[in-house]
Amino acid sequence: MRNNHLGTAPGSKFERWGPLLTIAGALLLWEGCSRTDLITSTFFPAPSTIFAVIMGLLLDGQIATHAGVTLARVLAGFTLGGGAGLILGLAMGASPRLHAQIDPLVALVHPTPKIAALPLILVIFGIGEAPKLVLAALGAFFPILISTVAGVQQIPPTYFEVARSYGAGPLNLFRRVVWPGSLPFLFTGARLAINVALVLTIAAELVVGQSGLGQRTWFAWQTMRIPEVYAWLAVTSVAGATLSFLLGGLAKICMPWEHIRAVKRR
Template sequence: MTQSGKIVQDPVRVERAEWKRQQTKARLQQLLTIVSPVLLLVLWEVLSRTGVMDIRFFPPPTAILQTFWELLVSGAIAEHVGVSLYRIALGFLAGVIPGIIIGLMMGLFTPIRHFVSPLVMALMPIPTLALLPIIIILFGIGDLSKVITIAGSVFFPVVINTAAGVLNIDKIYLDVANNYGASKSQFFFKIALPGALPVMLEGIQMGQAIALLTIVAAEMMGATSGIGYLIWTSYKAFLLQNMFVGLIMISFFGYLFSLLLRGLQKKLLPWR
């Protein structure tokens, strides 16, 4: 089409072509997130097989996969993973529940906040793992010492984020609650809890990551089962393929828990 010497373009067609270009670009970028881990694994495999990387320290992924299969068939994975998940679940709950309760009290009641926050601030920097020897002496090398170690590590991010969540609620919502005559319990359930929830869930997400870090370390030091134990004994026996299986299990569950919590977040925060 020409009009007085100029080419007249259909604007819809122009924009549609542009839109298609953007779509293709977005799809290619999505592809990149799959490409990067695959590429890493292939590279690892090649370097390991060709001897560029020491095969004793970095067994090729296919060999690790084979070991994984053997351990799965023998039931060793189910046993260790089961024990670790049990400890994580109990320890996580034992840290999150008091964390939420104390955090809410700190956020809602100023005297409690002034009284408790110096204790929290002073205890938080101490790694629970540094207390592990004492915890083992007091609670033995069974599940209880692991649960307590995890609970101690998970508690702090949850308590701090919960208190911060309550304190950061926009003042105008407190005015609204006051003006419309909300009672104390209505204020708690309709304003404080939903208002604090987003930041609180961030703390729980953080606690989840810390729980996994803690369980491995705790099971390495004093345990007779669990993923950490698997990693540690394989390492000592120089069965590095078994060790890598343990590491991959941790990575897998870390990813899985993150996804689950993200899903929970979507469910609990429909307004975001």
């Protein structure tokens, strides 16, 4: 069995519980400093105080409502922008001409911080649901587009030759080679994209709207309820981790061969 530099084997008790101990220790330190007012409890309320606020928000249904609203926006934007990125990415991966035509534009637009376009988007799309959707979609579009193009292009040419030698037409080439061959890249892109979509949705909610995790965080700040600001921040971070976790699970189901490969490498 492989040992790390501490001489502990992977999967040993220390490796499994060590990270949790670190987190528990940090929380305890924070709790102690806050309670003794070593750090200002006004700005750094004790974790137990924040936890009580979270429980309150959970019980009166606020978390369910607002997390639901935000997640629905994220998923709508992700589907819309990601879907468009996927379709264009597959087309660009398949056609070098289309790739040459569009790639410079992508290289130009992609590095622009999308959040900087929010004022413009508000002018064009008003202050309803539309601007949040557009911003999240825009954020999800590029990571999916770029990873899909890379995913199609990295498929070894041999696989196309094998498929063609057995008489595969364009549809079968897509179904049996292009799609499964680019899937690992696609999932990597999707994980990046859903995170960007969440960040942009929260950012838009901070500025406009009556609901959602971002709006609640901003509202709590405006009314100087600092523990609640922390509470919404924690909920947002759990929401993001959940999305990432769900995508990871979906990847395992969709790509059993990758999962088995990863287990073998361990």
